[in-house]
Amino acid sequence: MLTPRPHGLALLLAVALVWPCLPVQAAGLGAGDMESVCLVKTFKTGVGGMRLPVWRPYLLLKDGTAYANPKLAPDVFDAQLSRQNEVDNWGTWTQQGSDRALSMPGHAPMSSAQCLPPAAAGMPIRGSYKHVGGGGNTVNGGHASFMRTDGYRFYADGRFGNASNSGLISPGASTIAADAVRMGHYRIHDYSIDLRYDDGSEAHLFFYADGDQLLHIGDEDYVPAQ
Numbered sequence: 001m002l003t004p005r006p007h008g009l010a011l012l013l014a015v016a017l018v019w020p021c022l023p024v025q026a027a028g029l030g031a032g033d034m035e036s037v038c039l040v041k042t043f044k045t046g047v048g049g050m051r052l053p054v055w056r057p058y059l060l061l062k063d064g065t066a067y068a069n070p071k072l073a074p075d076v077f078d079a080q081l082s083r084q085n086e087v088d089n090w091g092t093w094t095q096q097g098s099d100r101a102l103s104m105p106g107h108a109p110m111s112s113a114q115c116l117p118p119a120a121a122g123m124p125i126r127g128s129y130k131h132v133g134g135g136g137n138t139v140n141g142g143h144a145s146f147m148r149t150d151g152y153r154f155y156a157d158g159r160f161g162n163a164s165n166s167g168l169i170s171p172g173a174s175t176i177a178a179d180a181v182r183m184g185h186y187r188i189h190d191y192s193i194d195l196r197y198d199d200g201s202e203a204h205l206f207f208y209a210d211g212d213q214l215l216h217i218g219d220e221d222y223v224p225a226q
Contacts, residue, residue, distance in 0.1 A: 028073075028074060028075040028076050028077055028078070028079075029061070029074035029075060029077055029079055030074075030075065031118065031190055032062070033061055033062060033063075033074075034059065034060070034061060034062065034074060034118070034190070034191065035060040035061060035062045035093075036060045036100070036115045036116070036117070037057050037058065037059055037060070037115065037116050037118075037191055037208050038057070038058050038060055038093075038100050038102070038112035038113075038114065038115040038116075039055040039056065039057055039058075039112060039113050039114045039115070039116070040055070040056050040058060040102065040110045040111075040112055040113060041053060041054075041055055041056075041113055042054055042055075042056045054221065055113065055114075055221070056068065056069055057069060057070065057206075057208065057216060058093070058102055058112070059074065059191070059206075060093050060100065060115075061079075064092055064093065064094070065090060065091070065092055065093070066090070066091050066092060066093040066102050066104070067079070067082065067089055067090055068089045068090075068091070068104060069089070069219055070191075070206040070219070071205065071206055071218050071219040072204060072205065072206060073191070073192035073193065073194065073204040073205055073206055073207070074190065074191055074192060074206070075190075075192055075204070076204045077206075087105070088104075088105045088106065090104075090105075091103050091104035091105060091107075096111075099111050099112060100112045100115065114210075116208045116209075116210060118189075118190040118191050118208075119188045119189065119190065119191070119207065119208065119209060120188075120189075121188070121189040121190075122187065122188065122189070123188045123189075123209075124154075124156045124158070125154035125160075125186070125188070125209075125215070126154060126155065126156050127153070127154060127212070127224060127225075128151060128152070128153045128154075128224065128225040129151065129152050129153075129154070129215050129222035129223060129224060129225060130149055130150065130151040130152075130222060130223065130225040131149070131150045131151070131217075131220045131221060131222045131223075132147065132148070132149050133147075133148050133149075133150075133220070147166065147167050147169070148164065148165070148166040148167075149164060149165050149166070150162075150163075150164040150220070150222075151163055151164065151222075151225060152215075152217070152222060154186065158185050158186060158187070159183065159184070159185060159186075160183070160184060160185070160186045160195070161181045161182065161183050162181070162182050162183075162184075162195070162197075163178070163179055163180065163181040163182065164178075164179050165177060165178035165179065182197050182198070182199070183197070183198050184196050184197035184198050188207060191206060191207055191208055192204060192205070192206065192207055193205050193206075193207035193217060203218075205217055205218040206218060206219070212224070
């Protein structure tokens with residue numbers, strides 16, 4: 001019978017004490033967990049306070065649940081934690097013929113207008129896309145309007161550039177601020193886009209494409225820039 005040396009026993013005890021404290025990595029959603037992404041018409045406030053129609057995405061899972069307006073890429077999204085902290089964002093869905101019906105807390109039953117398939121791994125994007133958002137009260141007779149534009153330019157070789165600018169317009173005063181263009185590499189797979197910037201930072205965001213006329217990145221729609 002072998003007798004452990006004192007320093008070996010101490011090492012085993014140290015490992016036993018430390019091991020339970022190691023954090024457990026949250027598992028994201030895989031392709032096998034996801035049924036589809038479906039869109040439902042709603043409205044949001046735009047530049048000057050205008051009420052604009054938009055299509056809100058719902059991520060449908062194969063267990064019959066649905067998550068409203070995702071922002072993170074599914075493979076880094078902690079669904080278990082979200083179910084605890086974002087209860088109102090979770091509901092259920094059912095198949096009704098060729099349509100999918102959604103039931104969400106605080107809403108009447110909704111039918112999806114369109115469902116979109118996941119993107120092929122490595123799908124290339126070409127061209128410039130922009131999102132324009134804002135707020136204010138000019139539509140109601142006020143005097144202030146806020147606008148923010150965020151844009152991406154994608155290249156077929158996997159490179160991209162990202163920049164944004166914002167402005168405040170009011171009587172006698174207007175200000176505009178622009179951010180520097182940030183460059184990096186992108187990769188698309190399933191309902192995800194991975195953005196790896198040249199400065200070392202990364203973003204893993206929810207993504208889908210509706211042809212070449214609309215890209216949904218994070219929680220915003222981007223249309224071709226003129």
